[in-house]
Amino acid sequence: MNRKQIVLLILAVVVGVQIVYFWLEGKPEAADAGKKELLTADVIAASYIGSESCRSCHEQEFSDWNKSDHDLAMQEATSEFVLGDFEDQVFESQGVTNKFFRKDDKYWVNTEGPDGKYADYEIKYTYGVKPLQQYIVEFPGGKLQCLRTAWDSKKNKWFDLYPDLEVHPKEWLHWTKGGLNWNTMCSDCHSTNVHKNYIPEADSFATSFSIINVSCESCHGPGKAHVDFIKSNNIKKGDPYQAEQHLHQTSNLTSVEQVDQCARCHARREQITEAFDHQGSFMDHYVPAVLRDDLYHPDGQIKEEDYEYASFTQSKMYMNGVKCANCHNPHSLELKAIGNALCGQCHDQKKFDVPAHTFHAVNTEGAKCVNCHMPGTTYMGNDFRRDHSLRVPRPDQSVVYGTPNACNKCHTDQTAQWAANAIEKWFGKERKPHFSDALTFASTRNPAAAAGLVTLLNDKKQPPIVKATALWYLGQLKNDPGTLAVFVNALSDAEPIIRYTALKELNAYPLEQTQNHVLPMLKDPVRSVRIAAADALATLPASSVPASFAAPYKKATKELEINLKERADFPGGQMEAGQYYERKGDVRKAEVAYKRSLSIDSFFNPARLNLAYLQNRQGNTKEAIALFNVVLQQEPGYAEGYYSLGLLYAETNEMELAIENLKKASQLDKANTRALYNLGLAYQRANQAEAAEAVYLKGLQRFPDSYDFGNALVILYLQNNSFEKAEQHLARLLGHYPNNPQLLQMKEYIRTNR
Structure with missing residues (x-):
């Protein structure tokens, strides 16, 4: 597993409540009323009254929620909540030794710190409960970091979240850096009423929240107005929904409305507002990722840690009005029925829960609806999650595009073609039209x-x-x-x-x-x-x-x-800011943003490349060259980096270095015609005519109709008075471009100078 495939669903923690100001300008309710109100975090928090306030009227819902994954999403590290063995246990992975121990009734770990040296760190909070529990350490600058070593609460043992990956202390993925930072990666979903409050200038946080875990009010919104209304005895008979008017996640929501409410935490998405305030729609606060083939398999199945939203919203179930609460108890998060009975709520079990449909014996693994229609993937080392796109297995697509299929998830000793043949035998040659047919083809x-x-x-x-x-x-x-x-x-x-x-x-x-x-x-x-x-x-x-x-x-x-x-605490967010300021013409702000991106993650080369291009456009060629050299030190197989560096060396007339890098680029990426073309030009400028000729001929061999290679070759021959060769290749070029004025001019030059 490489770094781009590592998925980090991490932490949750608290820094003491800070005073934070929020202008409500631009929010729908404020804009419509023409208001401009200033609220402090204390005032906002006062509307959140805690889950115990719900208990007296909603005893069953509270009981379901209590000790659920939402309730235990984050807690203080006390004996009530810590599951891991801290009785002088030692766990080693990738050369890093972790020693877990207790001292003064607190939980501690001795491990590698941000400087590569070992130190003792106090565990402040637990994060999650099953199938794994992570542990959070408090760092300066309001940063809360989660250890990469977690507790397997099923097997009761310590394990490494990514055991095959060696991580340098300066990398984004190191437990002391941004990839395992609670404020950045996790806080919005694992606590209630979170305000991240990142301070870019200091690279620090003043994060606040109202309730430590995923409470009733995390989903339903601040409860004070609702409780005050109930206490006022103003409820009128005959209106079953008036008591819900102050709440947001209610039982009468449509499928689209409910799924969008859950999506804020169950989607691969980026946040676009300072804090979620339950106002507006899902896309007023977040932007979900589409089914890109770097995140999803080409047919739309889960690949990276994609969560449920984009999977479920591509399903027939969603399109036919099914919502999360049809299958899950929204408070306990448990399934509403066991086994195939869950699907039997809507689907006729006499038709589907039989060998004539499943082609497997009753009560076997192969006869379970979910194993065929919701195959899963394991994330974070031991967390098995099912694909919610509820699709029909398509091993025929596996044969052509390499996508996974449910059949071979179980029949690992068989090929995709074997599975495709079985499906064809059972259901005929034709498959029902499905959007995946177009998406898989497009992925090519x-x-x-x-x-x-x-x-x-x-x-x-x-x-x-x-x-x-x-x-x-x-x-x-x-x-x-x-x-x-x-x-x-x-x-x-x-x-x-x-x-x-x-x-x-x-x-x-x-x-x-x-x-x-x-x-x-x-x-x-x-x-x-x-x-x-x-x-x-x-x-x-x-x-x-x-x-x-x-x-x-x-x-x-x-x-x-x-x-x-x-998004300023993400290296990608700072890069996006730099690109934005470049388009606005503000070079200074763009440069600051790119450099901040690299200060967050010194291995984030997309920002380094953008900074290099910016420096070059500003005439700072030496600075650009230095940046490209760092890129290539970190990514020695990056063809585009060698190409750009070769061009820069050509600009500074360092032709030997230009040739070296352009040659490397053309070897690593044979489809890059520009690298090969510019390599020929570099040889030509270095007075190495034979080498330039060989490169141009190679280009014409690969791309016979190329104007650039043909034109460069003719010019090379003319420079060396090889009129016969020039005339031969010029004739071929004119066959493709008979009216090109430059070619006609060279034809006249040959006629008058031979």
């Missing part, structure tokens, strides 16, 4: 896949998350001028995830082609869509914005900058 980046993606987009029955993914893949293909019209058309879709994705893809087009389509999106009712519109218009000066859009542009830009601020 074959331009011919565009037609299938457009068909998905025109199908009203397809899940919104699937259509958004189709737009993302179309952006990857970029093969057809007509694609622009597809993105523009998607801006009028009813689903915010589709409008958002379309706007992100429009960033690849010149602003003059998109401006008139994007400007109206500044007035979109959903915050994330407005932010995407502001980002797409970043290069447009405020003075050039039409008067009718001036106010929405200002508001959306402010929302965008809040979004960037919220």
Whole structure:
């Protein structure tokens, strides 16, 4: 498992309540009323009254929730909650020794610190309960860090979350760094009413929350108004929902509404607001990831730690009104029925829970609905989670695209072709049409896949998350001028995830082609869509914005900058800020953001590359070269890095180094024609005509119709007075480009100078 595959669902902890100010400007309720109210964290917290306040009226719900995974999401490290063995236990992994012990009725660990030296650290909090429990240490600057060594609460033993990975103390994945930082990675979902409050200038946090765990109010919202209303005895007969008017996660929600409520913590997403306040929709606070093939398998099955939202929302169940609470008790989180009886709530067991359908004997593993339709993946070492896309197994796709299938999850000694043959024998040759047919093909980046993606987009029955993914893949293909019209058309879709994705893809087009389509999106009712519109218009000066859009542009830009601020503790967030400021023309802020990204994670080379390009554009070529050399020290197989470095050395006329790096780039990435072409130019500038000739001929062998290689070769021959060779290759070029003025000029030059 490599670093990009490591998934870090980590921690939860508290720093004492801080005074934090929040302007409510821009929130729907404040904007509509024309108000501008200033609240402190103390005032906000006063609306949260604790789960015990719910108990007297909701005894059963409280009992279900008590000691659940939500209740135990985070607790103080006391004997009541600590599960791990701290009786002088030693656990070693990847050369790091961890000693767990107790001292003064507290729990401690001796382990490798941020400087690579061993030290004693007090365990302040427990994080989670089953199938594993993690432990949190308090660091300076309000940072709360989770150990990479966790307690397996099923097998009762210590284990390493990623035992095959050696991590340097300076890396993002080290337990003392950002990848295992509670404030950044976990706080929003594992405690109630969290305000992260990252301070970029000091690289510190003033994080606060109202309740340590996932309490009743984490889902239902602050309870004071509800309790006050009940105590007022103003309830009228005949209105079953009036008591719920002050709550947010209630029993009368539709599937879409309930799933969106759960999605804020059960989705692979990024947060775009300073804190979740239960106002607006899911995408007013978060942006979910689409079914990208770096996160999901090409057919949409879970791959990285993707959680449930994008899986479930691609399912037929979701599209037919099924919601989380149909299968799960929302308070205990347990399933509502055992085994196939759970599916039997809706599906006829006499039809489906029989060997004629399952092709397995009753009461065997192969006869369980979930093993065929919800195969799972183990994350964090021992946490087995099931795919919620509830799909039909497609081993035929496994044969072609290498996607996993439920059959081979059990029959590991058989091939995908064996499984595909069995399905064909049982159900015939034809499979029912499914969006995965188009997505798997698109994952090959074959331009011919565009037609299938457009068909998905025109199908009203397809899940919104699937259509958004189709737009993302179309952006990857970029093969057809007509694609622009597809993105523009998607801006009028009813689903915010589709409008958002379309706007992100429009960033690849010149602003003059998109401006008139994007400007109206500044007035979109959903915050994330407005932010995407502001980002797409970043290069447009405020003075050039039409008067009718001036106010929405200002508001959306402010929302965008809040979004960037919220992600400022991520190396990727700082890089995004740098890219934004570059587009705005603010070089100083861009440089600061890129450097902050690298201070958070010195191995985050995407930011280093952006900084190198920025330095080069500013004429600081030596600084750019130094940055590229660091990239290549850390990633010696990175072809694009050698290519860019070769070009920089060519700029400084260091031709031997230019040749060395361009040659390496062309060897590592044979599809990079520009690297090979520029290698020929470098040889030519270094007066190594024979080497340049060999490179150009190799280029023409791979790409016979190439103008660049042919033109460079003709010029090389002319420079060396090899008129016969020049004339031969020029004739071939003119066969492809008969009216090219430069080629015609060279033809005349040969005629008059031979």
